[in-house]
Amino acid sequence: MTREYDFKSIETRWKDHWISTRAYSAPDFPDPDKKAYTLTMYPYPSGDLHMGHVEIFSIHDTIARFARMGGHQVLNPIGWDAFGLPAENAAIQRGIDPKKWTYDNIAMHRASMEQLGCSFDWDRVVITCDPDYYKWNQWFFLRFYERGLAYRKAAPANWCPKDKTVLANEQVVDGRCERCGTLVEKRNLTQWFFKITDYADRLLDDMALNTGWNDRLRMLQRNWIGRSHGAEVEFELEGAKYPVTIFTTRPDTLWGATFFVIAPEHPLVDELVRGTGREQELAEFRREVDSLTEIDRTSTERAKKGMFLGRSAINPVNGENMPVWIADYVLMDYGTGAIMAVPAHDQRDFEFARSHDLEIRPVIRPPQGTEPDGASMTEAYVGPGTLVNSGPFDGTSTESSVEEVTRWLESEGRGRAAKNFRIRDWLISRQRYWGTPIPMIYCEDHGEVPVPDADLPVVLPEDIDFTPSDEASPLANAHEWVTVPCPVCGKPARRDTDTMDTFVDSSWYYHRYLDPHNDEMPFDPEKSARWMPMDQYTGGIEHAVLHLIYARFVQKVLVDMGMAKDPEPFPNLLNHGIVTMGGKRMSKSRGNIVEPLEAFDLYGADALRLYMLFSGPPEAPFDWPAEGVAAIGNVTAPWLQRVWRLCEENRDVVHVGELNQGPAEHALRKHIHRTVKIVTDDYRSFSFNTAIARLMELVNQAYRYKKVGGNHPEVMSELVVTVLKLLAPMAPYLTEEQWHRLGHESSIHETPWPDFDPSLAALDEVTLVVQINGKVRDTMQVPPGLTEEELVTRALVSEKVQKYLDGKDPSKTIVRPPGLVSFVVG
RNA sequence: GGGCGAGUGGUGGAAUGGCAGACACGCUGGCUUCAGGUGCCAGUGCGCGCAAGCGUGUGGGGGUUCAAAUCCCCCCUCGCCCACCA
Numbered sequence: 050m051t052r053e054y055d056f057k058s059i060e061t062r063w064k065d066h067w068i069s070t071r072a073y074s075a076p077d078f079p080d081p082d083k084k085a086y087t088l089t090m091y092p093y094p095s096g097d098l099h100m101g102h103v104e105i106f107s108i109h110d111t112i113a114r115f116a117r118m119g120g121h122q123v124l125n126p127i128g129w130d131a132f133g134l135p136a137e138n139a140a141i142q143r144g145i146d147p148k149k150w151t152y153d154n155i156a157m158h159r160a161s162m163e164q165l166g167c168s169f170d171w172d173r174v175v176i177t178c179d180p181d182y183y184k185w186n187q188w189f190f191l192r193f194y195e196r197g198l199a200y201r202k203a204a205p206a207n208w209c210p211k212d213k214t215v216l217a218n219e220q221v222v223d224g225r226c227e228r229c230g231t232l233v234e235k236r237n238l239t240q241w242f243f244k245i246t247d248y249a250d251r252l253l254d255d256m257a258l259n260t261g262w263n264d265r266l267r268m269l270q271r272n273w274i275g276r277s278h279g280a281e282v283e284f285e286l287e288g289a290k291y292p293v294t295i296f297t298t299r300p301d302t303l304w305g306a307t308f309f310v311i312a313p314e315h316p317l318v319d320e321l322v323r324g325t326g327r328e329q330e331l332a333e334f335r336r337e338v339d340s341l342t343e344i345d346r347t348s349t350e351r352a353k354k355g356m357f358l359g360r361s362a363i364n365p366v367n368g369e370n371m372p373v374w375i376a377d378y379v380l381m382d383y384g385t386g387a388i389m390a391v392p393a394h395d396q397r398d399f400e401f402a403r404s405h406d407l408e409i410r411p412v413i414r415p416p417q418g419t420e421p422d423g424a425s426m427t428e429a430y431v432g433p434g435t436l437v438n439s440g441p442f443d444g445t446s447t448e449s450s451v452e453e454v455t456r457w458l459e460s461e462g463r464g465r466a467a468k469n470f471r472i473r474d475w476l477i478s479r480q481r482y483w484g485t486p487i488p489m490i491y492c493e494d495h496g497e498v499p500v501p502d503a504d505l506p507v508v509l510p511e512d513i514d515f516t517p518s519d520e521a522s523p524l525a526n527a528h529e530w531v532t533v534p535c536p537v538c539g540k541p542a543r544r545d546t547d548t549m550d551t552f553v554d555s556s557w558y559y560h561r562y563l564d565p566h567n568d569e570m571p572f573d574p575e576k577s578a579r580w581m582p583m584d585q586y587t588g589g590i591e592h593a594v595l596h597l598i599y600a601r602f603v604q605k606v607l608v609d610m611g612m613a614k615d616p617e618p619f620p621n622l623l624n625h626g627i628v629t630m631g632g633k634r635m636s637k638s639r640g641n642i643v644e645p646l647e648a649f650d651l652y653g654a655d656a657l658r659l660y661m662l663f664s665g666p667p668e669a670p671f672d673w674p675a676e677g678v679a680a681i682g683n684v685t686a687p688w689l690q691r692v693w694r695l696c697e698e699n700r701d702v703v704h705v706g707e708l709n710q711g712p713a714e715h716a717l718r719k720h721i722h723r724t725v726k727i728v729t730d731d732y733r734s735f736s737f738n739t740a741i742a743r744l745m746e747l748v749n750q751a752y753r754y755k756k757v758g759g760n761h762p763e764v765m766s767e768l769v770v771t772v773l774k775l776l777a778p779m780a781p782y783l784t785e786e787q788w789h790r791l792g793h794e795s796s797i798h799e800t801p802w803p804d805f806d807p808s809l810a811a812l813d814e815v816t817l818v819v820q821i822n823g824k825v826r827d828t829m830q831v832p833p834g835l836t837e838e839e840l841v842t843r844a845l846v847s848e849k850v851q852k853y854l855d856g857k858d859p860s861k862t863i864v865r866p867p868g869l870v871s872f873v874v875g
Numbered sequence: 876g877g878g879c880g881a882g883u884g885g886u887g888g889a890a891u892g893g894c895a896g897a898c899a900c901g902c903u904g905g906c907u908u909c910a911g912g913u914g915c916c917a918g919u920g921c922g923c924g925c926a927a928g929c930g931u932g933u934g935g936g937g938g939u940u941c942a943a944a945u946c947c948c949c950c951c952u953c954g955c956c957c958a959c960c961a
Contacts, residue, residue, distance in 0.1 A: 264879080264880090265879070265880070265955085265956090268878080268879060268956075268957095269879095269955090269956060269957090272878080272879095272956060272957050272958095273956090273957080275957080275960070277960075277961085279961085295961080296960095296961065297961060298960090298961070299961085310961090346959090347958075347959065348959080351959090353959070376959095377959085378959040378961095379959080379961075380959080380960075380961090383960050383961075384960070384961060385961095387961095388961050389961085390961090391961095395961070396876090396959090397959050397961075398961085400959090401959095469960080469961085471957085471960060590955090593956085594956090663887085663888095663898085663899075664887060664888080665887065665888060666888090669888090670954090671887095672887090674886075674887080674900085680887095680900080683899090683900060683901085684887090684899065684900060685899095687913085687914090688899085690913090690914090691914095694914095738887090738888070738889085738898085738899095739888095739889070739897080739898080741898075741899090742888095742889080742897065742898035742899075743897090743898080744898095745898055745899075746897085746898070749898095752915095756915095756916095816894070818893070818894050820893080820894090820941075820942065821941095822941075822942095823940090823941055823942050824942090825893095825894055825942095828894060859941095860941095861941060862941090863893095863941055863942080865893065865942095868893085868894095869893050869894095869942090871893080871941050871942065872941080873941050
């Protein structure tokens with residue numbers, strides 16, 4: 050009796066069963082040879098799950114379940130990135146308690162994850178807004194402070210006027226706030242930083258250890274860290290007490306330096322201008338620069354503005370005087386904020402020299418042609434060549450000149466080899482409420498005093514007015530909380546009222562899963578070492594320069610603290626593409642949301658999972674078709690029905706007697722074993738769409754076999770069991786249900802992955818393709834394993850081939866076993 | 876301005892030097908059905924042809940090769956990253 054595939058009751062039943070039996074709980078101490086730590090980036094709980102989550106969870110859960118069936122002990126935890134602005138904004142706009150809002154959303158998320166069939170270990174949930182978690186953010190902050198890796202400084206910071214908080218450089222995209230798109234302003238503020246720049250070299254060099262990263266991600270990080278090699282050179286400046294250091298990647302062009310430029314904000318500028326009578330002019334120039342937005346200021350389209358300071362600098366290589374300028378194209382926060390200008394060989398300097406009538410002196414002669422002439426050049430020459438007008442280095446090739454000049458500078462005591470980085474220290478202070486309080490106290494007598502470990506956590510006060518303002522952080526409104534005795538002297542002091550960037554939370558959470566209930570330490574390094582490094586991480590490419598760079602940095606600090614052993618935490622990372630509809634990110638205001646709940650209701654979790662997996666490779670972006678959820682009803686839902694019926698119709702087949710196979714059975718068995726081989730490879734390379742395609746072919750073949758009267762019990766039994774197992778990681782519910790209907794007591798997800806018999810998986814004929822002059826002229830079926838001579842003989846038998854050869858002998862014959870012969874004739 | 880990636884039927888995609896379009900969706904026709912839906916079967920890149928077949932075809936142009944979606948050069952389009960980065 051065939052029963053309908055009632056996915057609703059099946060999915061609900063198994064979901065509850067897996068939860069109540071804690072089916073996916075992992076041990077603390079796994080067998081080192083069998084452990085597999087699979088993780089997906091924890092979500093931010095703003096509302097319920099959306100289709101982007103569904104895609105990543107479908108991919109990720111398939112990977113975790115495949116590892117489990119492959120005989121691994123799998124740790125597959127989940128948690129929530131629960132601090133952050135959306136909770137606070139919901140609170141401000143709708144008067145909801147941010148904590149309640151967050152936990153309500155987490156509950157919705159969790160229900161949807163369970164419904165989707167995610168094999169998470171629910172005993173290890175980590176929620177970052179829980180004091181048991183953020184206590185350890187504070188503990189790490191104090192350890193960083195002790196190691197000189199957390200420091201406070203006044204600096205121009207990126208300020209988002211809408212969110213009313215500062216942002217890290219990584220959170221500013223094209224001069225705008227990454228979250229809300231508002232133009233970012235610069236503000237001078239005293240803020241806490243983590244010294245990620247100390248780790249810049251290691252962050253770059255250790256990337257080689259991340260063998261399971263794609264090139265795109267590597268490149269994004271490399272660009273962001275932005276290491277360049279060159280030299281630091283010291284210049285004496287008239288009117289300055291100390292020499293000024295510049296960084297250049299082209300020390301070999303030093304003899305072509307004809308002026309010196311400093312950033313307008315450089316602290317030295319006031320000192321230099323004092324007494325030159327140009328103070329008024331300077332103030333005006335700065336006002337003009339200040340009035341520009343960051344976007345305008347850094348636009349290469351704009352003409353470069355500058356002002357002569359009335360001072361000169363001495364070129365250390367030849368003692369020449371060069372005029373000192375300030376110009377808006379020199380940036381305070383890159384390099385040293387000062388440059389030597391070589392207009393003949395740098396396009397920016399060239400443009401500036403032309404518009405301000407400064408000398409252009411070529412010092413590189415191109416390999417061909419003549420020495421450029423400064424007066425007639427139309428653009429800077431940046432190519433290779435031979436040094437000229439360069440004192441002792443005349444005649445040196447640019448291939449070696451950078452190195453040689455640097456050595457010379459070092460021996461003369463005028464400079465040294467240097468590296469420069471684009472990456473800035475990580476600004477972690479936020480002037481917002483819903484985050485980890487920074488555990489520092491400011492005392493009139495003792496300055497900044499760390500909160501003693503014994504007083505952790507510094508708990509976020511509740512019931513305060515958290516409306517943000519331009520003047521103070523919301524926590525400043527918690528007057529009773531702010532005022533605290535100084536840990537040193539006991540006199541009244543004030544707490545830091547800023548909270549930490551939420552990326553601090555996510556930079557070490559993957560260790561907390563390994564010891565989630567520890568109240569003595571953030572995690573026991575022993576326990577962590579049993580599961581780390583992570584075996585497979587999955588997440589979005591949008592975190593390429595945010596989470597992934599911060600977490601790698603913190604991991605390296607953990608190594609230095611002796612709390613971790615692996616320099617790289619995530620050697621294998623799978624990036625999934627973004628999910629859109631009509632090419633646009635789904636959002637309520639656009640009305641282009643495809644709802645997971647509707648999909649669960651109409652087609653079931655298995656059909657939804659399978660649909661996401663079948664739509665293309667995991668890395669590719671995924672654009673929902675216009676029909677929305679209904680697409681599932683056309684694609685994977687009917688196919689699952691087909692699988693269901695196949696199982697039901699063959700449920701009663703049992704092993705009976707000898708395996709007397711006819712040719713049809715033999716062909717079908719071969720198909721089964723070939724499918725196991727190919728689908729297993731597809732799983733390993735995350736090619737789930739083709740794995741599903743191969744399973745569809747096998748199921749089609751089974752229906753065809755039955756249609757012609759095939760009914761061999763053993764072969765059909767093997768087929769049904771194999772299809773169920775190969776499908777189990779992707780469609781966990783249907784396969785579990787059918788597994789039990791076949792009479793098994795235990796879960797299909799705990800059974801071993803199927804093996805294949807290589808002799809059955811091998812093809813027993815191959816298609817021989819015969820080409821003449823590069824065109825396919827005939828194909829024929831031949832046994833595998835023929836020698837090259839035999840293949841040629843077979844090819845020549847063909848009438849079509851003979852027709853195209855037209856009696857001529859091939860002038861060339863190429864044979865590529867197992868199935869290609871190519872003739873070339875006259 | 877620099878760098879990286881992509882461009883294949885009506886659609887999602889497959890093939891990474893060796894039969895282009897696997898597997899699906901859609902569409903067309905047929906069977907089942909009172910009908911709709913479901914289910915099942917067949918066809919489906921384009922051109923000519925009743926068909927067998929022939930030609931043609933992976934953004935455009937050129938090249939390498941017996942053989943190119945795949946490798947190389949130029950161009951176009953789209954996406955992403957970096958960007959007055961010294």
